[in-house]
Amino acid sequence: MTGAMDGHAEDRGRVFQASGDQHISEHHHYGDAAAPPSGPDSVRRPAVGRPPVVLRDRAEVLERLRDGMRAGRGGEVYVLYGMGGCGKTAVACTLFQLATAEYGRVGLWVSASDRASLRAGMLAVAADRGAGDGELLAARNGLRPAADLVWQYLDRSAEPWLLVLDNADQPEILRDGSWLRTSPLGTVVVTTRRSAAHWWPGAELQHIGVLPREDAARVLRDLAPHSGTQEEAAAIAERLGRLPLALTLAGGFLSQQVLDPWTLETYGRHLDEGERVELIDRGADALSERDPRHLVGLTWQLTLDVFEARGLPEATALLRLLARFAPEPLPLSLLDRAGISGVLPRARCETALRALLDQSLTELVDVGVRCAQSHGVLLDSVAAATPAEQVPVLDTTAVLLLDTAVPDVPDAGPHDPLLRLLVPHGLALLRRIGDPSTSADALAVVTRLSIALHRTGDYLSAWETARAAADLGERLLGAEHRLVLAARSRAGRALFRLGRYAEAEALLGHVRAAQERLFGADDPDTLDSGHGLQLVLGNLGRRDEAIRLVRSTVAGRRRVLGPAHPLTLRSRSGMLVLLPASEIVAEDGGTLLSLPSECVRFLGADHTVTLGAHHNRAWALYLLGRFDEAGQEIRLVTEAYRRRFGPDYPIALSAQQLLSRTQAARGHMDAAIELMADVVARRERGLGPDHPFTVAGRRLLGDLSSGRWRPPET
Template identity: 80%
Template sequence: MTGRLDGHAEDRGRVYQALGDQHISEHHHHGRRADEVEAPQGPDSVRRPSVGRPPVVLRDRAGVLERLRASVREGQGGEAFVLYGMGGCGKTAVAYTFFDLATRECGRAGLWVNASDRASLRAGMLAVAADRGAADGELLAARNGLRPAADLVWQYLDRSQESWVLVLDNADHPEILRDGSWLRTSPRGTVVVTTRRPAARWWPGAELQYIGVLPREDAARVLRDLAPHSGTQQEAAQVADRLGRLPLALTLAGGFLSQQVLDPWTMEAYGRRLEEGAGVELIDQGADALSEEDPRHLVGLTWQLTLDAFESRGLPEATALLRLLARFAPEPLPLSLLNHDGIGAALPRARCETALRALLDQSLTELVDTGERCVQSHAVLLDSVAAATSAELAAVLHTTAVALLDAAVPAVPDAGPHDPKLRLLVPHGLALLRGAGDRTTSAAALAVVTRLAAALHRTGDYLSARETARAAADLGEGRLGTEHRLVLAAGSRTGRALFRLGEYSEAEVLLRRVHAAQERLFGTDDPDTLDSRHGLQLVLGNLGARDEAVSLLRSTVAGRRRALGADHPLTLRSRSSLLVLLSASEVVQEEDGALLSLPAECARSLGPEHTVSLGARHNHAWALYQLGRFDEAGQEIRLVSEAYRRRFGPDHPVALSARQLLSRTLVARGHVAAAVEIMTDVVVRRERGLGADHPFTVAGRRLLGDFTSKERRPPAG
């Protein structure tokens, strides 16, 4: 001991020194214990505004708030307001404050929906319907696109026992509100929309309220609200002027100033840095022309100052992480995607936690919980960071982002229950495809997004699969050309989803076109050609073109044997389809009778629980039923039905198909009442999940009618 106190700590490090004996106990508690189970996010998440940080004090919005307050007084309702202005001007802060007073002071039920894109709007509005009392089956039908989702939501809003306030936040693409007529009014509540798009044609019947930058004095007060000890009102006003008096920039600047501990910054020092940087002229231009069409440059240097501070504090990985996040969409990004070795190309994986905490501390990103723990950053921030990233570095980051998404999507999508994480990945995959800088990166992104669409398809989320694959095909076509292999594969995937949604005619046209192009470009036995051919025969079989479907399916089986091998899962799957498409006499003769032993062959090659093995047993039960071997068929399909129910849940389309076949075998054995009970349940679930007019639902309803008539028919003799 020298007697000198010379310890030093940086950031959150701590040093304890003493001249005498000391005993120090320190306890740290970080987050949830490993043995604690996180409760699932319920539909009531729409009851809380999804904003990163509530405003400390809302400045200079009294007139707008008073007009909004009048709409929620007792007996009022049926009005819609559009808060418009450039990005970062505080539209969401105004909506948040109004939401709070409407719920807290006026007793309104508050409903908050992120309307930044089609998927977020749809999910949020369906959550609103759930909050207002919609049943699970109705929501499932709406999710699958077989019941008008907007009509369902507004039906329950109109029936609401409570008066409500509905906020549609970040509606910067009003065309998605028009598609389906999501924006409506109701005497039961008040609607508030925030958007950058002020054109009145987008908002018929709504009252527009402009939200602009703050007056000088109020802008200075925002800085001092957040960092009261950093400078005088006059110094704050000078900094506010340099920041263009944009609320978002002021919030970030005030947050930066208030969080410096070891080396606190003053307003004057902050302003001096603004003047010294290469971007001073850009900020001055933004301040002088506040109506500039693209407002992102007004805040670019504010964020860059924070990034520079990361560098000076020895946290370059925080900047690297933010640049990586800027490659993705401004939507909730599952944290599990970042927790992967592939991130090492952008920043050391061991430093990712530190980097993320730094971004959270500076309000450059936020944690959100959608049932999956996610991180989300503001769109303007991400655009600004992306624009300031060099082309060389952007290429590396984009490749890294695609690799991370690739690792998050199942390598070989398999059938399974609904997985909400998959839907969260969709906007990020499409963002990577939009932002790809060259053909190689575009191709890599397109391959991942198409595989993601296949994964959604396998869970029975056919609507999301169709929308994802179609968007991917359109984007890929613009970057790679109409006849690129991956573009055609995305089109084929779209056709498969259209078929499952009951849109047979559109599916046939698309799959015929794709199959013809693939056959011409890649050959008859190319795996992609064969995949489209298998999908096309499914459509034709359901359209009644049986002979052509059989010919295509036999060709697919032969081609897959040659290209992939006899034991490949896809070969076995196509052979399994023959059990359904062929007549009883043809099944017995096909492959010299070997087709009827296909389930045992699949079990030997793939295992008895493999999805293809279960499918083969399902189709084999149908063949047995066609052959009049009803007892054997009933025993097999009952076991398959139970396996499907365990793995996929009772509402999965394949589980309902198995239950329908089980009911047929029961009728054939004289157990009509039991069959009616099963088919009644099948029809109800199909109506909820697929819609009343889906071909599968119509066929099930017809079959139920046949069973019911048999049940009522008096016994012969």
């Protein structure tokens, strides 16, 4: 060896410069089964409940949109904008059906309401267009630009397509990452409440407004044909401001009356007697006094009054509970839990939900998980009109239901689409709740949800969720509340995984200093931030600082949590890849190399910490020149990773790379080259040829093939 400083970092690993071939990787285990990243299973169908049987008064709009479907056309972006409840999604859904049935287009439907939903949906689009598991994993883990991957496959599509980005009421999330682009092979349609032209450069904007009088009347008669005449329907439609959402709610109500059916004349009389309900249509322009959105409150209030009169108060209670959540798909499993009894008897939840479905107050949608979804204008209206004395129990129950849906102790595992679906609902609770104690409970749950996302490798969603939760929690709890600091610490951990080391160091350093000042050096939260910070320092090349901090963290966790706690063992495992070879044998009283055996005894052979300890010990043995032992151990780890994650998962490739090194060190050069060639090929497919991990792997393969490679000096 020449003694040159030739270390390099690979696979989210850490490298510290030393004489000789010193390569140190930090290893983490994610999951119990091979599971490529997945998004919603429904990108081939609109995520809406019941599209209108007949789309009234949109012929001119549809004709303009159909022009984009005709042979040889592509590259267009159409933006359908208008107030909430005007039927933008209905127009997009009808176009979607036409594109797939008449024009031979592949239809792709993605919710753009929040970052997590947008990213998951767009990655599902990439998968639909042919992206491989390795590429999708890399995009989800933040190892390659996700939007670039999606549009690469859209541009390569063998079939023309229509892509709908629904509910893009925060256009900035489309701009971040450049999700909205054009392609000669397809047409993009966006639905939004935001019409400012600067959000949609180069797009064709199409306003979707309220319906003309006669068409609005026909909507009522489509839904409730026996409730009155066309002129009576026109009068009621005018009374409802000709807003499609209000018409749908009114028609749904009239169509379901059996024992004592209402006529349109009766319905109009009750409208005249009703009180206006305050309505907040988030993301749209301010309401005028005569804005038809005000009338949505009257339509659903009449329905709830009838529920009460007919002995079904549970339907009212359920709608008010749904209004604490976001207007996004809410997994039905969330409602089928004992905790709902604080608002309505669990045994009555099915009946209450059916009543809401019958009255079009909510819809069933299938996004890979069966969900209920209600319109945002309706939910805002219901939330604003909920009696103040009922709000505390509704908020408490909503938090409890969310709490039971998030794992108590999130563990490494395969991607779970349910977790992504819960994000907007957790953040909506933090926005709605006004009581500090309940807000703290909600923040704890959402932070745990961020941890669960992190441990599936969805680092972008984990960071966005933790950051947003901390910002929302700080409003009521203050910047130095324990839970706010814990959420910011999790955001820092996710930034580290995204490779944003400088930001991660600044955030984790600030949080840890505040925690130490407020709670003490041995507080579990302080120690957790310390563990995260030492990872960052190691990757920044500040080995001495990292070693001091990890030793302090191990000592603190031993005192507070005990020697057998998984977090204590995890921190000790990190020392196996952080310490130079000269210190490994003597560290921790000479017991560090036996750590995997301790993990097996305390946690079991299949625990994530145990498997990571075996991986790290294999690296330490390799540095010590004990190549036979290292090779045997890393082979078992590699096989376990491949079984659990599949051959393309980054950590499986990291283990295979170490296996290649041990094979070379034992003189099995052909086997080493074969293993490393496979690593490079998989990285090129997943990360691209220019990614640093790919480049580093190719360099090692070149050294092995040319005979330049040498084992580490001991």
